[in-house]
Amino acid sequence: MISDPQCSTLPHRLNGTNLYLIGMMGSGKTTTGQELAAALGYRFMDTDRLIEQVAGQSVSEIFAQAGEATFRQLETQVLAEVSCYHHLVVATGGGIILEPMNWSYLHHGLVIWLKVSIPNLVNRLAGDTTRPLLAHAALAEKLTTLAQARNEFYAQADLTLTIADNLRPRQVSQAILTALPKILRDDI
Numbered sequence: 001m002i003s004d005p006q007c008s009t010l011p012h013r014l015n016g017t018n019l020y021l022i023g024m025m026g027s028g029k030t031t032t033g034q035e036l037a038a039a040l041g042y043r044f045m046d047t048d049r050l051i052e053q054v055a056g057q058s059v060s061e062i063f064a065q066a067g068e069a070t071f072r073q074l075e076t077q078v079l080a081e082v083s084c085y086h087h088l089v090v091a092t093g094g095g096i097i098l099e100p101m102n103w104s105y106l107h108h109g110l111v112i113w114l115k116v117s118i119p120n121l122v123n124r125l126a127g128d129t130t131r132p133l134l135a136h137a138a139l140a141e142k143l144t145t146l147a148q149a150r151n152e153f154y155a156q157a158d159l160t161l162t163i164a165d166n167l168r169p170r171q172v173s174q175a176i177l178t179a180l181p182k183i184l185r186d187d188i
């Protein structure tokens with residue numbers, strides 16, 4: 001629930017506008033998104049989970065069997081469908097920002113970049129086996145290369161939150177709730 005009185009009018013002011021979380025793998029989009037949705041009384045959706053439902057396969061299986069290009073097509077298809085709804089917090093996949101068409105859907109709502117340091121991403125993702133782009137790669141180097149290629153796209157978000165390394169998911173959600181009013185137009 002929203003405890004800060006300054007944020008208590010936020011659900012009203014948002015008026016159902018979707019919130020899209022973007023950022024690198026491990027930045028906490030899926031985890032924080034659930035906290036944020038609960039705080040706002042929104043529904044939570046995760047494009048990766050929707051893709052898995054559509055394909056009947058895990059993300060890793062799609063990458064291995066159909067390839068990344070097919071995954072990206074499914075990602076755009078799922079995002080297009082999701083953007084028809086409202087009152088959603090949507091955790092996206094880290095690469096959703098690469099396809100220009102996706103921005104036309106993301107901009108139906110407000111886009112929030114969870115900006116997390118590479119060392120913190122490495123800590124969180126060490127041992128992870130569910131992210132095919134990180135398989136068979138030196139983790140820190142791969143994340144650094146991906147971030148270098150992607151940061152200019154993440155920076156197109158409506159709101160950038162630089163997340164301190166010790167912030168728990170609930171605190172990240174609170175930080176978003178505190179920051180959102182500052183970017184809301186009066187007519188939104």
Ligand SMILES: Nc1ncnc2c1ncn2[C@@H]1O[C@H](COP(=O)(O)OP(=O)(O)O)[C@@H](O)[C@H]1O
Pocket residue numbers: 023024025026027028029030031032091124125166167168169172
């Ligand atoms: N604020 C946080 N503090 C500590 N661990 C976190 C935080 N946010 C996410 N995590 C952990 O990091 C990992 C990746 O989080 P996830 O939400 O799946 O990221 P994303 O969806 O951005 O790839 C998970 O193990 C999750 O529990």
Ligand SMILES: O=C(O)C1=C[C@@H](OP(=O)(O)O)[C@@H](O)[C@H](O)C1
Pocket residue numbers: 023024025026029030048059092093094095096130131132133
């Ligand atoms: O960064 C990426 O290109 C990807 C991120 C993953 O989602 P998370 O960002 O939730 O890990 C998932 O969509 C897929 O493995 C590709």
Ligand SMILES: [Mg+2]
Pocket residue numbers: 029030031046048091092093
């Ligand atoms: Mg995720």
